Amino acid sequence: MKIKNPKLWHKMPGGIIEGENVLYSRKYLKDVENLYKSKEISNEGKNTLMYEVYSYSEGDETQYGNLFWGLTILHPVYIEKECNMTKGHFHENRNCVEYYFGLEGEGLLLLMDEMGQMSAEKVLPGSLHYIAGNFAHRLVNIGEIPLKIGACWPTTAGHDYRAVEEMPFPYRIYKNNGKIELVER
Template sequence: MILENDFSFFDWEYLQLEKPTDIYVKKLSNMKEQFIDNSVVLKILSSADLVLYKVEKFEPEKGKGNLIFSVTSLYPGTVGREYFFTQGHYHQNDFAEIYICLKGKGLLLLKDKNNEQVYNFEKGSISHINSNFAHRVVNIGDEMLKFISVYNVDAGFDYEKVIKEGGFSTKIVKSENSKSYKIETL
């Protein structure tokens, strides 16, 4: 049976879902432990709680094989020298994910238990993310970075596994001349 809530509309001008089934926002306070410089985080939080990114989701009926389609809007900016990033997660279940970059310039970080890799992620990039990798996107540009993700409704997010492994050791920071980025490893 075809259900009405199996359909949505994507606005190509504004790069957003017209009727998302869910919207969530990640702020600095939600991810404060993941940034390098805790003193900068606390200073910022004493006056404001920055929005780092927003996710609009279209989720059809739960059911085997159904897919979630979401649009992430990752704001430009830094906390100290470190660029804004998404929280980063593994999947709880063995499902891959597709990322399609619609706008902006960023980097895609992939991590497993032993290694981390960094890939360019900018308008037009399409990335197939293997189910064995944790993944995070970093906005290194001056504009909003927007990307689509498509994944199975049963994938689930596992943020705790990333934390238990010590988080992402690869950090993307502004270079000394502030005109480009630099990759640092903790």
């Protein structure tokens, strides 16, 4: 029997996933501008790359028990001092939990229950975060380098963005003169 080389690489510390059939998507500011308080975003600014997501799974994605591995890279971008964030979502299937794993950079993981109560956890290289199935989750880069996190979640979880649009996270995250401020909406 021949020992095989790994077919996937989560390149460390550079942190990208390489391999066949790795899915890749990215969000520009024009895709997520509604998340930010500022309404003064220039046309040029709208082309700023905000975050990138790699994901991978094998086999039937509808198969209960199957998993995605993912990597999110949030760039160090500030929109009038407001920190770069993911859209944030609940899982369509509220029973599906997720792990986030800090690889590089410095961030916050915002968690919000279905009543709109929010908490925040620091994300650092090596930090491991358990996200219960009924919590919306959003990543925020509060540092000066790209924030990279690994993630693992069931392929049957689904992304429910609408519930977060209807009930947004109650705090905005700013960095003001190097200090992180949580500002109630």
